[in-house]
Amino acid sequence: MRHILSLLLENEAGALSRVSGLFSARAFNIESLTVAPTEDPTVSRMTLVTSGSDEIIEQITKHLNKLVDVIKVIDLSESRHIERELLLIKLSAKNESRDEIKRLVDIFRGHIIDVTDSSYTIEMTGSGEKLDAFIDALDRKLILEVVRSGVSGIARGDKAI
Amino acid sequence: MAKSKEILRGAEIFIRALKDEGVKHLFGYPGGAVLHIYDELYKQEDVEHILVRHEQGAVHAADGYARATGLPGVVLVTSGPGATNTITGIATAYMDSIPLVVFTGQVPTHLIGNDAFQEVDAIGITRPCVKHNFLVKDVRDLASTMKRAFYVATTGRPGPVVVDIPKDITADSCEYEYPDTVDMRSYRPVVRGHPGQIKRAASLILSAKKPMIYAGGGVILSNASEVLIAFTRLLGYPITNTLMGLGGYPATDKQFIGMLGMHGTYEANMAMHNCDVLIAIGARFDDRVTGDLEQFCPYAKIVQIDIDPSSIAKNVPVDIPIVGDVKHVLTDLTALIKASREKPDAESLKIWWDQIKEWQSINCLKFDRSTEVIKPQYVIEKLYELTKGEAYVTSDVGQHQMWAAQFYKFDKPRRWINSGGLGTMGFGLPAAMGVKLAFPNDIVACITGEASLVMCIQELSTCLQYGLPVKVINLNNRYMGMVRQWQEFFYAGRYSHSYMEAIPDFVKLAESFGHTGMRIEKTADVEAALKEALAMEDKLVLMDFITDQTENVYPMIASGKGQHEMHLAPERELA
Ligand SMILES: Cc1ncc(C[n+]2csc(CCOP(=O)(O)OP(=O)(O)O)c2C)c(N)n1
Numbered sequence: 185m186r187h188i189l190s191l192l193l194e195n196e197a198g199a200l201s202r203v204s205g206l207f208s209a210r211a212f213n214i215e216s217l218t219v220a221p222t223e224d225p226t227v228s229r230m231t232l233v234t235s236g237s238d239e240i241i242e243q244i245t246k247h248l249n250k251l252v253d254v255i256k257v258i259d260l261s262e263s264r265h266i267e268r269e270l271l272l273i274k275l276s277a278k279n280e281s282r283d284e285i286k287r288l289v290d291i292f293r294g295h296i297i298d299v300t301d302s303s304y305t306i307e308m309t310g311s312g313e314k315l316d317a318f319i320d321a322l323d324r325k326l327i328l329e330v331v332r333s334g335v336s337g338i339a340r341g342d343k344a345i
Numbered sequence: 346m347a348k349s350k351e352i353l354r355g356a357e358i359f360i361r362a363l364k365d366e367g368v369k370h371l372f373g374y375p376g377g378a379v380l381h382i383y384d385e386l387y388k389q390e391d392v393e394h395i396l397v398r399h400e401q402g403a404v405h406a407a408d409g410y411a412r413a414t415g416l417p418g419v420v421l422v423t424s425g426p427g428a429t430n431t432i433t434g435i436a437t438a439y440m441d442s443i444p445l446v447v448f449t450g451q452v453p454t455h456l457i458g459n460d461a462f463q464e465v466d467a468i469g470i471t472r473p474c475v476k477h478n479f480l481v482k483d484v485r486d487l488a489s490t491m492k493r494a495f496y497v498a499t500t501g502r503p504g505p506v507v508v509d510i511p512k513d514i515t516a517d518s519c520e521y522e523y524p525d526t527v528d529m530r531s532y533r534p535v536v537r538g539h540p541g542q543i544k545r546a547a548s549l550i551l552s553a554k555k556p557m558i559y560a561g562g563g564v565i566l567s568n569a570s571e572v573l574i575a576f577t578r579l580l581g582y583p584i585t586n587t588l589m590g591l592g593g594y595p596a597t598d599k600q601f602i603g604m605l606g607m608h609g610t611y612e613a614n615m616a617m618h619n620c621d622v623l624i625a626i627g628a629r630f631d632d633r634v635t636g637d638l639e640q641f642c643p644y645a646k647i648v649q650i651d652i653d654p655s656s657i658a659k660n661v662p663v664d665i666p667i668v669g670d671v672k673h674v675l676t677d678l679t680a681l682i683k684a685s686r687e688k689p690d691a692e693s694l695k696i697w698w699d700q701i702k703e704w705q706s707i708n709c710l711k712f713d714r715s716t717e718v719i720k721p722q723y724v725i726e727k728l729y730e731l732t733k734g735e736a737y738v739t740s741d742v743g744q745h746q747m748w749a750a751q752f753y754k755f756d757k758p759r760r761w762i763n764s765g766g767l768g769t770m771g772f773g774l775p776a777a778m779g780v781k782l783a784f785p786n787d788i789v790a791c792i793t794g795e796a797s798l799v800m801c802i803q804e805l806s807t808c809l810q811y812g813l814p815v816k817v818i819n820l821n822n823r824y825m826g827m828v829r830q831w832q833e834f835f836y837a838g839r840y841s842h843s844y845m846e847a848i849p850d851f852v853k854l855a856e857s858f859g860h861t862g863m864r865i866e867k868t869a870d871v872e873a874a875l876k877e878a879l880a881m882e883d884k885l886v887l888m889d890f891i892t893d894q895t896e897n898v899y900p901m902i903a904s905g906k907g908q909h910e911m912h913l914a915p916e917r918e919l920a
Contacts, residue, residue: 194531197480198468209473239658246655252477252497255531 186215187241188260188267188337190345191230191248195221199253203230206251212236212244216269216334227255231336233312256345264340270307270333271315275326277304285326292318303328311335350522355484355515356381359448362491363392365523368419370395370410370782372403376423377463378450381515395782395811398803400427402775404434405801408443409776412762413737414783415568417444417498424450425463428509429470433769435505436474440766441589442566444503446494447471453513454482467509476504484517489524496527501534502653503566534652538669538677546624546648546665547681553622554693555644555700556582559605562589562765563627563651569672570594570758573626576679580689583701585613587628589765592755597734602701603710606634607902608747611911612704614902617642618909619700625649627671630660631766632904640907650674709900709913710751719868721745721820721892725752727872728790728818731879736788737762737780741773741797744826747898749792771800777815778808788816788879795821795848795889805858808885816878817887819851822894830897855887864889 193199200219207214215233222229234244241259248257260267271294277285278301285304289296294308308318312335319330339345353361359382363371372395375383386394397403400422407418418438422431428449438445452461468480477497479490490508498506550556558580564573570593577584577600584594585605594601603610605617617623623645628634635641641661649663650671657666667674712722725748728736738753739762740746746763755761762780764772777791798819808815820826828843852862861884865874871890878886899914 198472198478201469202472205472239662243655243659246657250653250655252529252532 185237185241186233186235186261188265188335189232189234189245189248190258190260190337191232192222192255192345193228193230193251194253194255195226195228196253199228202251202253203232203248206247207234210243210247212240216332218334218336231334233335258339258345260337260339265337266340267311267335267337268309269312269315269335270309271318272305272307272331273319273327274303274305274329275322276302276328277326278302281323281326285322288318288321294318350520352518353521354381354518355487355510356385358484358487358519358521359491359510359515360385360389360392361521362488362523363419366491366495368392371419371421372397372407372410372779373421374400374403374423374427376425376427376450378424378427378452378512379421379515381512382421382450394421395807397775398806399801400430401434401771402778402801402804402807404431404445404447405437405769405772405775406779406782406804406807407445408434408438408772409739409762409779410783411438411443411445411779412776413759413780415759417446417495418779420445420447422447422449423463424452424467425465428465428467432470432474433771435471435507437764437767437769437772438505439474439476441562441764442503443505444498445505446491446498447505447507449507449509451480451509451511454511455513457511467507471507474505475507476502478507478509480509481511481514484514485519487514488521492524493527493529496529497532501532502656535668536670536673538650538667538674540677542665542667543674543677543681546667547678547685548687549622549646549648549665550580550624550678551682551685551687551689553582554690555619555621555697556580556624556689556694557616557620557622557645558582558584558624558626559587559617559628560584560590560593560626561587561628562593563671564590564593565758567627567652567671568758569627569675572672572675572679576675576682579679579682581694582624582689583616583698585609585617587631587634587765588750588763590628591750591761592758595756596754597756602705604750605908606631607636607904608751608898608900611707611709611900611913612701614908614911615704616701618907620645623647625663626675627651629656632660635660635908636902636910637905637907640909642908707913709911712914714868716893717867717869719865719871719890719892721822721890721896722748722752723868724818724820724871724875724890724892725749725792727875728792729753731872731875732788732790736760736790737777737784739763739773739777739780739789739791741791741793741800742768742770742827743794743797744822744830744896744898745792745794745797745820748820753792770797773797774815774817775801775804777817778804778813781813781815782811790816790818792818792820794826795819795823795851796825796845799849802854805855805860805885809859812883814881814883814885817885819887819889820892821848821851821889822892822896823848824894826896827898833897834903851887851889855885860885860887862887862889864891866891
């Protein structure tokens with residue numbers, strides 16, 4: 185099963201490589217990983233999407249907690265949460281396809297943020313699934329470049345990590 | 346304690362911090378990046394520096410010192426090749442959870458990343474085999490980083506910590522203050538076990554009809570031997586130790602049924618396989634212990650006590666996990682059992698012990714003592730008798746290691762010093778050196794093989810320089826015996842590159858290093874030779890025992906087989 189893990193870690197050089205190194209050394213999956221400092225510059229927040237059986241997720245959580253730089257780990261998928269991902273996509277947009285793309289971008293509530301005679305660059309946020317659906321709805325031949333940020337997540341309600 | 350507020354240079358701070366940490370011995374090897382520190386070492390006498398002959402030897406020596414004393418082992422090496430030479434030693438300590446602090450010199454800060462002379466990314470290279478590592482970026486962080494390094498290495502599940510110090514940091518100055526305490530929001534190891542879990546464990550343990558206690562290296566690391574003895578005697582249950590746990594429970598006690606695992610005793614493995622309640626204490630269900638996981642302890646409910654949550658239920662599902670320091674948890678558990686109205690089921694226990702005695706009667710470790718050619722087991726048996734089981738014994742890796750574990754009966758913790766997890770050939774001699782430094786009045790023997798011994802043979806010089814007269818017991822079978830054994834069993838006797846050609850004359854070798862050498866070729870001479878060597882208290886004696894080349898280690902569980910599928914020596918195989 186897919187899990188979204190949220191981590192607080194010391195904003196130290198090398199903390200990221202400790203986490204990614206752990207995943208490669210123990211042959212755990214990483215689907216995506218994002219990290220940036222929080223309101224406290226000494227602390228970074230990481231969102232990590234992984235998959236595995238319950239036993240494997242338990243091991244992943246334990247090993248993450250064991251890293252000396254990791255302050256806290258929670259499994260967002262255990263309770264109600266919000267996940268968002270940013271997509272930047274460049275499409276070849278010529279003649280009749282320009283209108284078609286605009287319509288589709290509107291339906292998915294994206295924005296066209298850069299335009300040339302022959303291309304559109306689009307920004308869109310949403311769950312990973314929604315972004316997948318948008319990409320699937322496009323004519324493959326039009327796609328020039330895809331950039332995805334990986335998932336960021338936060339729990340619903342008033343409780344904070 | 347009055348706080349000193351002197352302005353010191355980084356190199357001075359380094360030495361002062363070691364003193365304030367209570368470090369007495371430092372194993373090291375100099376080089377460009379650490380010359381400021383070596384200059385400060387020269388000016389003082391409180392911290393004794395042991396000059397090794399290879400950085401791998403420094404780490405193994407510090408490791409042996411740590412295993413025998415319980416104190417952290419401390420190492421200082423230069424950047425680049427100095428740092429890379431420590432890797433095998435660090436990984437060895439990491440696998441066995443041994444507290445070490447390894448200081449590596451680094452090129453000056455402004456050159457980092459420039460492929461400078463003798464630059465290597467020590468933090469990156471060591472990351473997968475350390476508990477944690479630190480790069481010091483400012484001299485004002487040096488003292489507090491050292492404090493944290495010692496704290497992390499020695500608390501929780503212990504392990505090696507690397508501190509990388511760029512050369513300019515050792516030249517910069519700042520106010521010196523060594524912190525008294527450490528508080529790290531991201532590192533707070535759990536010590537006490539959960540009371541509810543301990544209660545559940547107590548009642549499961551008391552309900553057992555075929556109980557088994559399986560105790561590992563965690564007992565030794567947490568200094569919990571005495572508590573384990575009280576716990577085991579109170580219950581009257583059988584107990585086995587892992588390779589790392591030997592000495593954690595007295596081997597000569599009647600409740601001890603031998604080591605378990607691939608070359609453990611028949612009775613220990615059979616009792617594991619058939620038990621109904623397994624109490625795992627500071628043991629991590631290593632594959633050399635469990636054999637085939639599908640067949641492991643099929644009838645047992647399992648209690649597991651470990652300080653490291655990630656060790657719990659890693660390989661085997663556990664019914665009652667207890668996270669905490671073994672010593673604390675066992676103390677609480679023993680108190681609860683003592684106070685309980687329930688008692689162990691004496692009737693079932695009697696039937697269980699009768700079964701175990703039947704397994705014991707097979708006498709799985711029997712070997713032939715009547716041959717003229719020396720059986721390696723015999724040498725260890727005699728060493729055990731002559732040292733009254735009181736020696737510190739280090740070993741290398743191979744058949745000799747297994748025989749040492751089987752035939753030297755350790756009654757005390759921290760006496761058996763071997764590389765269990767990584768299985769590092771070359772560990773034995775430098776480790777023995779570290780132990781002898783800590784316990785100059787005790788007998789320290791290194792049981793080794795001719796292949797392992799030469800991997801760190803250069804340390805014979807260190808032993809001479811610092812007067813560390815260890816006894817080297819070389820069980821010389823002219824083979825990488827353990828490799829030969831596997832090739833005999835699993836590769837139809839194709840002995841590919843396991844024969845040691847061009848073996849040195851170990852007697853002359855010992856002499857050329859300034860020590861004493863002996864060659865022993867007949868069973869009849871073993872005892873007298875050992876006596877003679879042990880009597881030379883201030884001499885390092887390298888005893889080259891020419892042993893039976895064909896001897897194999899039995900009993901044995903082939904890898905991938907279940908614990909109940911042990912092979913005994915061929916002439917003893919059960920019908
Ligand atoms: C550094 C290292 N390289 C290779 C091995 C694999 N290995 C395990 S046992 C062994 C043979 C050891 O031979 P020896 O030291 O003579 O001991 P014996 O088995 O003959 O008692 C080897 C090569 C190892 N454990 N460590």
